[in-house]
Amino acid sequence: MSYIEEIKKGVVKSDAVIMGIETSCDETAVAIIKNGREILGDEIISSAIEHSKFGGVVPEIASRGHTAAILTATENALKSAGLTLNDIDAFAVTEGAGLLGALLVGVSFAKSLAYATGKPLVPVSHIKGHISASYLADKSLEPPFITILASGGHTAIIKVKSYYEIEVLGSTLDDAVGEAFDKVARVLGLKYPGGPNIEKLAKEGKNIIPLPKMLKNYEGSKYDFSYSGLKTAVINYVHQKEQKGEEINKADIACSFQCAAIDVLVEKALLAVKESGYKTVAVSGGVGANGYLREKLTLECKKKKIKLILPEKRYCTDNGAMIGAEGYLQYLKGNFADLSLNAKAVLPLK
Ligand code: KG4
Numbered sequence: 249m250s251y252i253e254e255i256k257k258g259v260v261k262s263d264a265v266i267m268g269i270e271t272s273c274d275e276t277a278v279a280i281i282k283n284g285r286e287i288l289g290d291e292i293i294s295s296a297i298e299h300s301k302f303g304g305v306v307p308e309i310a311s312r313g314h315t316a317a318i319l320t321a322t323e324n325a326l327k328s329a330g331l332t333l334n335d336i337d338a339f340a341v342t343e344g345a346g347l348l349g350a351l352l353v354g355v356s357f358a359k360s361l362a363y364a365t366g367k368p369l370v371p372v373s374h375i376k377g378h379i380s381a382s383y384l385a386d387k388s389l390e391p392p393f394i395t396i397l398a399s400g401g402h403t404a405i406i407k408v409k410s411y412y413e414i415e416v417l418g419s420t421l422d423d424a425v426g427e428a429f430d431k432v433a434r435v436l437g438l439k440y441p442g443g444p445n446i447e448k449l450a451k452e453g454k455n456i457i458p459l460p461k462m463l464k465n466y467e468g469s470k471y472d473f474s475y476s477g478l479k480t481a482v483i484n485y486v487h488q489k490e491q492k493g494e495e496i497n498k499a500d501i502a503c504s505f506q507c508a509a510i511d512v513l514v515e516k517a518l519l520a521v522k523e524s525g526y527k528t529v530a531v532s533g534g535v536g537a538n539g540y541l542r543e544k545l546t547l548e549c550k551k552k553k554i555k556l557i558l559p560e561k562r563y564c565t566d567n568g569a570m571i572g573a574e575g576y577l578q579y580l581k582g583n584f585a586d587l588s589l590n591a592k593a594v595l596p597l598k
């Protein structure tokens with residue numbers, strides 16, 4: 249009997265404790281989740297400081313960081329939950345999308361835990377994990393709802409029709425919103441990760457620099473985005489000022505960029521709520537940690553009587569808890585992988 253057949257023999261139970269392991273970028277994150285809703289233990293060890301010297305994530309440094317941190321992260325997560333490996337019913341791990349070498353560390357580690365304990369190995373999509381962070385933020389949340397997915401690699405407005413069925417209403421045609429934050433930050437001389445640093449600087453500035461409206465005459469989905477034009481407009485503005493020897497007000501640039509980048513996300517998400525007839529909107533992905541986005545959505549949702557799900561900032565950026573939450577849903581379906589599971593740099597959203 250194969251490993252999977254062996255495991256499936258009556259193992260799946262609705263009351264389950266899942267370990268979520270996430271290593272797709274620069275966070276080594278492990279969490280212990282009960283029934284997909286409750287965080288029992290949670291550890292995140294980031295190598296961001298090491299990347300900040302280089303202005304962006306260096307894949308090899310990220311992989312080495314995971315190798316050094318993964319055991320400590322796992323032990324700390326178990327310790328904070330007051331559990332041991334024997335208490336874990338399944339090991340969920342991000343299989344993609346992300347940096348291949350970084351993903352391989354988590355996938356190999358999860359495989360070894362599954363093999364040693366004889367428990368199921370559950371492969372999880374990083375993006376679905378981000379979406380499922382909302383189930384941790386509100387324990388009574390049930391689909392359907394609209395989610396804004398805004399991370400370093402993805403930007404989309406998504407209809408979450410059920411726990412297992414999503415529909416992407418629109419997505420970015422080029423750069424992701426987080427990527428634009430990181431690139432604009434670099435032009436302004438701010439360190440990686442750019443998002444939080446732009447947010448900080450924007451607080452001292454005003455939204456007074458005119459920037460182009462996104463996809464003005466575009467004929468595709470009204471829910472699509474394009475951040476490359478906005479990013480280029482900011483870069484050109486800075487370079488032209490420098491060439492003329494004029495001073496630039498970095499805080500005003502940060503604030504104007506942040507407003508342009510975020511306003512369109514909020515606008516399209518609210519339109520999706522209206523058109524779908526859904527009553528709830530959720531936020532997912534690292535840019536969801538942005539204070540301006542959170543304030544603006546809170547205000548708009550209050551005005552329009554829409555229920556807003558705002559995961560804590562820690563669970564917007566990469567974390568193991570979201571992988572445990574999504575892992576639980578996949579576990580219930582018996583979506584197990586065998587020990588030949590491999591990491592995938594690209595994993596389409598379906
Ligand atoms: O979801 P995430 O942690 O990793 C990916 O899956 O990409 O998102 C990381 C992105 C980075 O581009 C980072 O600059 C951005 O999220 N980010 C923010 C903030 N915190 C993180 N962007 C704007 N404001 C923030 N406070």
Ligand code: ZN
Nearest residue numbers: 399534565566
């Ligand atoms: Zn992410």
